[in-house]
Amino acid sequence: MIATEIANYTKEERKNYILKLINLHTRVSFDALAVQLFVSEDTIRRDINELESDSLVIKVKGGAMTKSYHHSSSSETYANEHKQIIARKTISLVKDGMILLIGGGTTIREFIKMIPDELNLTIFTVNVLSAVELLDKPNIKTIMIGGYISPYSQMTISGDVYAQLAHIKADLLILGTNALDIDGGFSDSDWETVQVKKAMLQASxxxxxxxxxxxxxxxxxxxxxxxxxxxxxxxxxxxxHEKLQSYLKAVPSLTFI
Structure with a gap:
């Protein structure tokens, strides 16, 4: 999509594009949306206010979050069939007796639902909603890593979290992402969330x-x-799939499932 086309969006086209980006990336900041849509942050705030009034998104500090990620939501999850496929594939990486470290998000939620009841696992998580989902699994020992809960990512953040992660060496980290690129790696837009995810990588x-x-x-x-x-x-x-071929060439050490 070319920049001039985006810049000439009508208000409804702009709001639909904003909604798609929020559903795709879970959370998007006002400033990032303003840059992508070639409008002011005030315009974006007005659009977000209208989308929230229509119960389509949830405003958070500095931006907006997809409604399906919120604890009180019954909204249909964006690309849910695809996320269920991903969840089933991820189960193949999990073996009985493993120690896992997991994040949160709608794809992780589908993964938790699919964990076989007979698997005995110890799972550490920094996400409150993931911990609640895990309570339905009879043979999983769930350990919540405590700390201040970020309203942005719904993850625990703070010095206590880093201290606890430093004493863990999980067999496998299972983590969602908001964006992924060959040169840009996997990325997010919130500083504290990024630091916790970096610590989770070190703990696995x-x-x-x-x-x-x-x-x-x-x-x-x-x-x-x-x-x-x-x-x-x-x-x-x-x-x-053609989308993966450039990744396979650029990062031969990476395994796609």
Missing amino acids: TKSAILTISEKLNTIQKMKIANLSEVDYVVTEVDIT
Whole structure:
């Protein structure tokens, strides 16, 4: 899509584009939207206010969040069928007796739902909603890493979180992402969230990043890690899909599932 086309959007076209970006990336900041749409932040705030009035998004500090990610929402999850495929693929990485470290988000939520009841696992998480979902699994020991809860990411952040993560070495980290790119690695737009995810990588022997293919070739403001620092990327598409070929060539150490 060319810049002049976006710049000439009508108000309704702009709002639809904003809604798509928020659903795709979970959270988007006012300033990032203003840059992408060639309008002022005040215009974006008015659009977000209208989208929130229509119960389509949730305003958070500095931006907006997809409604399906919120704890009180019954909204249909964006690209849910694709996220269920990713969840099923991720289950293949999990073995009985493992220690996992997991984040949060709608794809992680689908993964938790699909964990077989007979698996005995210890799962550490920094996400409150993930911890609640895990309570339905009879043979999982769930350990919540405590700290201040970010209203942006719904993850625990603060010095206590880093201290606890420093004493963990999980077999596998399972983490969602807001954006993923060959050069930009996987990234987010919130400083505190990025720092916690970096610490989670350090606290794990292996790592799997879960993402719908629509997020490929997208970048947010702050890099978490290069793709060479990740072991697996799990998407809904097959490894032969054209979207993955440039990644396979650029990062031969990375395994796509």
